[in-house]
Amino acid sequence: MPTPLIAGNWKMNGSLNLVESFGQALADADLPSRLEVALMVPFPYLEPAARALAGTRAALGGQTLSDQPSGAFTGEVSGEMLRDVGARLVLVGHSERRTLFGEDDAAVLARVRRALDVGLTPVLCLGETLEERDAGRGEAVVIGQLEAVADALEADQRSRLVIAYEPVWAIGTGRTASPEQAQSVHAAIRRRLATYDDALAERVPLLYGGSMKADNAADLLAQPDIDGGLVGGASLKIDDFLAICQSAG
Structure with missing residues (x-):
């Protein structure tokens, strides 16, 4: 079973004060022993965050x-630059990058390869839109996004991925993905990974990225194929983020 990972994606939010406050809070927090934590902060805050998080359990990531x-x-911003300021992970193919900035599967693959080449862990984001889900193509879209990257990688490269499922249809639409719905897609991803290698399916962490919050994290993380969370808005609130981390213990 993969080690649980809770990764906070601040998107284009935050401040130096928030970076410093998170560093202090994480230094003082009594986190579950079997848990990895990461914060993906905006580029200007990467170096201050590296200093603030030094000595804590939290790894630094780029967006x-x-x-x-x-x-x-x-x-x-290059992968070498991210690594140079202390980043260990980087988001690739986030739904906002795909929809707002036009990153297609080929662009996502190229960025995954760059991350791997410089020693960063790519957090590969997959997810279907409301239109795709309503058309009954949700799972096929997600698996297609996975295959567009995984089919092109060598076995050792696939083993270095983290995968995050974001049901785009459940973000800002008023519709909610139930733990069972999230589990169903995670299970499909796990099954597809197993067709490459059973050990790969057991090793690669699968994160849920559909509005995980303090009040729903425990139910989501209790699902057998959800190994952690890619947390958006709640990762900007120290108490909420720490509560989600505790739910993963």
Whole structure:
């Protein structure tokens, strides 16, 4: 069974004060012994967060990366830069990157490869839209997004992935994914991973990224194929984030 991971994605939110407050809170927190924690903060806060989180259980992560190592790409950030300031993980293919910035499966694969090349752990995000789910294609879309990356990787590269399922249809639509619905998709992902290698399916952590909060985390994390959470808004609230971490113990 993979080690549980609770990863907070701050998106384009936060402040230096919040970074410092989280660092102090995590330093003082009595977290479950079998738990990994990560914070994906905006680029300007990566170095301050590295200092604030030093000595805590929390790893540092980026929210995306370029598919290029360097060059004339104004506004982009390379994997080497993320690693240089202490990041260990990076989100790739988040639903907002796919929908707002046009990242298709080929772009996601290129970024996964760059992350792996520089020693970062890619957190590969998968998820279907409301239209895709209502058309009965939800699971097929998610598995297709997985295959677009996993089919192109070597076995040792696939084993270094973390996978996060985000039901895009349940974020900001007024509709909610039940723990059973989330478990069903996670189980399908696990089954597809097993077709590559049974050990891979047992090793790769599967995170749920559909509005995990303090009041629903325990029910979600109790599902057999949900190994942790990719937490959005609740990761900006110290008490809520720590409560979610405790639910994973």
